Amino acid sequence: xxxxxxxxxxxxxxxxxxxxxxxxxxxxxxxxxxxxxxxxxxxxxxxxxxxxxxxxxxxxxxxxxxxxxxxxxxxxxxxxxxxxxxxxxxxxxxxxxxxxxxxxxxxxxxxxxxxxxxxxxxxxxxxxxxxxxxxxxxxxxxxxxxxxxxxxxxxxxxxxxxxxxxxxxxxxxxxxxxxxxxxxxxxx
Amino acid sequence: xxxxxxxxxxxxxxxxxxxxxxxxxxxxxxxxxxxxxxxxxxxxxxxxxxxxxxxxxxxxxxxxxxxxxxxxxxxxxxxxxxxxxxxxxxxxxxxxxxxxxxxxxxxxxxxxxxxxxxxxxxxxxxxxxxxxxxxxxxxxxxxxxxxxxxxxxxxxxxxxxxxxxxxxxxxxxxxxxxxxxxxxxxxx
Numbered sequence: 001x002x003x004x005x006x007x008x009x010x011x012x013x014x015x016x017x018x019x020x021x022x023x024x025x026x027x028x029x030x031x032x033x034x035x036x037x038x039x040x041x042x043x044x045x046x047x048x049x050x051x052x053x054x055x056x057x058x059x060x061x062x063x064x065x066x067x068x069x070x071x072x073x074x075x076x077x078x079x080x081x082x083x084x085x086x087x088x089x090x091x092x093x094x095x096x097x098x099x100x101x102x103x104x105x106x107x108x109x110x111x112x113x114x115x116x117x118x119x120x121x122x123x124x125x126x127x128x129x130x131x132x133x134x135x136x137x138x139x140x141x142x143x144x145x146x147x148x149x150x151x152x153x154x155x156x157x158x159x160x161x162x163x164x165x166x167x168x169x170x171x172x173x174x175x176x177x178x179x180x181x182x183x184x185x186x187x188x
Numbered sequence: 189x190x191x192x193x194x195x196x197x198x199x200x201x202x203x204x205x206x207x208x209x210x211x212x213x214x215x216x217x218x219x220x221x222x223x224x225x226x227x228x229x230x231x232x233x234x235x236x237x238x239x240x241x242x243x244x245x246x247x248x249x250x251x252x253x254x255x256x257x258x259x260x261x262x263x264x265x266x267x268x269x270x271x272x273x274x275x276x277x278x279x280x281x282x283x284x285x286x287x288x289x290x291x292x293x294x295x296x297x298x299x300x301x302x303x304x305x306x307x308x309x310x311x312x313x314x315x316x317x318x319x320x321x322x323x324x325x326x327x328x329x330x331x332x333x334x335x336x337x338x339x340x341x342x343x344x345x346x347x348x349x350x351x352x353x354x355x356x357x358x359x360x361x362x363x364x365x366x367x368x369x370x371x372x373x374x375x376x
Contacts, residue, residue: 133258
């Protein structure tokens, strides 16, 4: 059906950026590998952020709670938001790998991904740094028992989540640059 | 002198990336504007980081000192390092505007700029977030007088410095992407 006899061939009805059929087999494979990388980093970021939030929330009834400390509220909120966002981005990434096109129009998608990655990476780092300082302060007080260890582990998990989100931000930033320079999110 | 009769023209003796003479006048103007933007952001980042560090260091003799608090030591160190780095990058940027070539070879320069921008932006944000949490903690104690206000202002200045470093990181990240895609740090 490629040689359509009508004067306006069908391929022009879709935006050229949304069609993945302009690439050779080698390029297709490279793009797929790139997208799989993004998916893996999203998955890792999701796991670490979710476990950080859960670890801080799940306290024993007689110990202090995360909502008693401003910094830990920030840590739980930031990790929770990042976990939700990573889940959405995993779906978007899986969609792109399976169908070869983005959920939103490409221009919106690349900027959406990069903007959120960058902002959430900074928010998560900020929350984890504040949480670290809070945990440091807490270590000197009398109430520091299991909760102290728990908060240390939660913050460490949060930093791991940040690491993967940071790498995702670099990859999606590269896609934005490709889009600006080439007019396509692909660099090959 | 463009039509050199010798079989190996002189222009091949320099690496093509280091020569700025392949661009039209419009492109030259765009590149110059881009470099001027970078210079302005570096200058702003330098001013804010330096003032943040100085603001926290310059305490009255009878008040608490920045080196008594772990988080404030981190704030002073991070802002000091960023101020020094911004100063160096200002020189590099001015060099590039005036001479049209980078101080280091281009490949090294773009990765050096981007890597340091990205890492220092994260370090500065982390330091400022920890400093904010420390300042919040300090507000409840008895020793909170002029030093408390001083630390608040220093942290706010540090956040402003981070903002400009973040923008510089975006710009230098774009240059790296240009280099990967086009083989040149210019996008035009």
